[in-house]
Amino acid sequence: MRALVVEDNTQAAEQISHALTEHGFAVDQCHDGEEAWFIGDTEEYDIAILDIGLPKRDGLSVLSDWRRNGNKMPVIILTARDTWRERVTGLRAGADDYLIKPFEMEELLARVEALVRRSNGHASSVLSAGSLQLDTATQRATLAGTHLDLSALEYRLLAYLMNRQNQVVSKATLTEHLYQMDFEHNSNVIEVLVNRVRKKLGTTHIQTRRGQGYLLNADE
Amino acid sequence: MRALVVEDNTQAAEQISHALTEHGFAVDQCHDGEEAWFIGDTEEYDIAILDIGLPKRDGLSVLSDWRRNGNKMPVIILTARDTWRERVTGLRAGADDYLIKPFEMEELLARVEALVRRSNGHASSVLSAGSLQLDTATQRATLAGTHLDLSALEYRLLAYLMNRQNQVVSKATLTEHLYQMDFEHNSNVIEVLVNRVRKKLGTTHIQTRRGQGYLLNADE
DNA sequence: TGGTGACTGTAAGGTTGTTGTAAGCTAAGG
DNA sequence: CCTTAGCTTACAACAACCTTACAGTCACCA
Incomplete structure (x- = not known):
């Protein structure tokens, strides 16, 4: 399983990557929207964790571009606490799930698990x-x-x-x-x-x- | 085991926390409804003790918001003696148990114990x-x-x-x-x-x- | 107040399992 | 029977983990 973590805060990115690695994923990171758009379109991932607030290019536009190109990988977006409108537009743009920062790593893992399972068409764990x-x-x-x-x-x-x-x-x-x-x-x-x-x-x-x-x- | 204590009276909060700590819990406190809602939604607890009368935001609304977001942690609500209607609405809002203030600490501990046990699917202690x-x-x-x-x-x-x-x-x-x-x-x-x-x-x-x-x- | 002891976090060094590399070997398939 | 893809093994490097000693903190008691 490969995961892409897009998050400009390197420390947070590192934490997430580490948690995912521990759960059996091979993780790539990138730290801005431009890079994210490119990598997500050229490499193949089983899931992406995408922060919305990114330098160079907004996460939401990256996501909708991915979807426009037919990329169907499961995507979880990360949003700030009080920007619920982002969440709505995020889900509209094609996100499969969202998480409000700050969040529990276990929560993230559980949702990742669930999504990957779903996208592979398996019901149980x-x-x-x-x-x-x-x-x-x-x-x-x-x-x-x-x-x-x-x-x-x-x-x-x-x-x-x-x-x-x-x-x-x-x-x-x-x-x-x-x-x-x-x-x-x-x-x-x-x-x-x-x-x-x-x-x-x-x-x-x-x-x-x-x-x-x-x-x-x-x-x- | 992690517990969240939500109680605006800091002295009471401290007492409860102390008792729970002694019983093997790692305890976080918060003292108003806003904070409670946020923390309970982002962190993961094995149980929450929730006072109903809170500043900034009512405990009941906090609870129902938690439940709406799919949070299933066991919750014990604390109510005043004569507000039995609160208890009913509390249980409806998704509380697992309630206690009438003032209460014996041992009583609280026993119920906490029981709930945690139940939520872990174990019958005996x-x-x-x-x-x-x-x-x-x-x-x-x-x-x-x-x-x-x-x-x-x-x-x-x-x-x-x-x-x-x-x-x-x-x-x-x-x-x-x-x-x-x-x-x-x-x-x-x-x-x-x-x-x-x-x-x-x-x-x-x-x-x-x-x-x-x-x-x-x-x-x- | 000051001493005692249990409890915990930190740091440093030692140990061990994991994992990539490389080299020689097997067997498939023409 | 030769080529080549894949198998097997040994080994070294490294990170993960273990172990130990020590120091800070706290409760308790005189």
């Missing part, structure tokens, strides 16, 4: 694929009932694959979704990572499609 | 996780029958974890729930605290999920 289960709320993975001890990154990989079970996911896509954007792509991290996960899962769940990518078998 | 037991009424913890000598903070940590056993709880969440809101987040308090608790519990009960948080093992 438990993802399953055959004997594999993943509770995104408690961040635990189980295989046929027994708990799996996964590292943060391994968990992210599995979560991503389970969100698209039976689909072939290329290594490039995986790198894009698991890492920050400034990551250099020419290495075998993904292969190594898949290897580590397979050691814990058994080899059957994640299949390799040579030249195309990996896929998670939904009925194993 | 004893939480258990494997060989660990925690009696929230008497505030005592036992490990395989023998009493554990925990400090107030240590008790709170354990209580919080036991309320979410087998779930990964991030350090950020812990800081938010164990401390007042004005606490600076960049220190290793939680690590130190966990260390202290582990020394008394043994190391197996609280596991660390590196990069994600801690979790209390339900069957140890």
Whole structure:
């Protein structure tokens, strides 16, 4: 899962990013409207957190431009306490949810969770694929009932694959979704990572499609 | 457990806060309706004690606004003796319980206890996780029958974890729930605290999920 | 008032798990 | 049987976490 955090206050941006990272997201930040508009239009994110009051370009106009270009990613806007009109126009401009600053990080996480789930078309917080289960709320993975001890990154990989079970996911896509954007792509991290996960899962769940990518078998 | 005390009489507020603190809560106070509405909407509490007669904004309207925004935290309202109509409207507005002033502190504590327990979905006042037991009424913890000598903070940590056993709880969440809101987040308090608790519990009960948080093992 | 002891936050240094890199190896597919 | 994509392993660097000692604070008591 990749998230974009647009917030000019770097400290706040950092806090949000950190929280999201802890919850299994790979986060990119940007700090003004111009940058936000560009990045949001060129990169692919699973969710965006967008502050409305931004330098260079207003968050609302950025958002409506995204939508005009057909970008459907879930967007949560952040507004100040007493500018409820912003919220209304924000929702009209295509925001999926809003939060009033200052807010609890947990609140943000919960809404992010809910949105991502909704946009993936899953109702509950438990993802399953055959004997594999993943509770995104408690961040635990189980295989046929027994708990799996996964590292943060391994968990992210599995979560991503389970969100698209039976689909072939290329290594490039995986790198894009698991890492920050400034990551250099020419290495075998993904292969190594898949290897580590397979050691814990058994080899059957994640299949390799040579030249195309990996896929998670939904009925194993 | 975090509690919010809304009461304009500062002395009373102080008394209540004190009692709750002694019972293992981290307490925030506020003294008028405006503030209450805002804080209750932005921070996350496990319970709120809400006086009805408040300056700036009436407690009942604050409460119904909280509920309108989907805030489901348990709320106990405080009313004067002869204003029974307030109580009715209060309960309608979404209060979970009420108390008539003046009241016994113990009475308040008992109801707070009961509500928190109910909202966590536990019937009795004893939480258990494997060989660990925690009696929230008497505030005592036992490990395989023998009493554990925990400090107030240590008790709170354990209580919080036991309320979410087998779930990964991030350090950020812990800081938010164990401390007042004005606490600076960049220190290793939680690590130190966990260390202290582990020394008394043994190391197996609280596991660390590196990069994600801690979790209390339900069957140890 | 001043002493005592428990409780907590801070800081510093040690330890350990995670993760990217690189190098050699396997096997798919022509 | 050769090429190439992917597998596997070992290793080093780093961040996350642990541990400890210390100092400030507070309540309690003489």
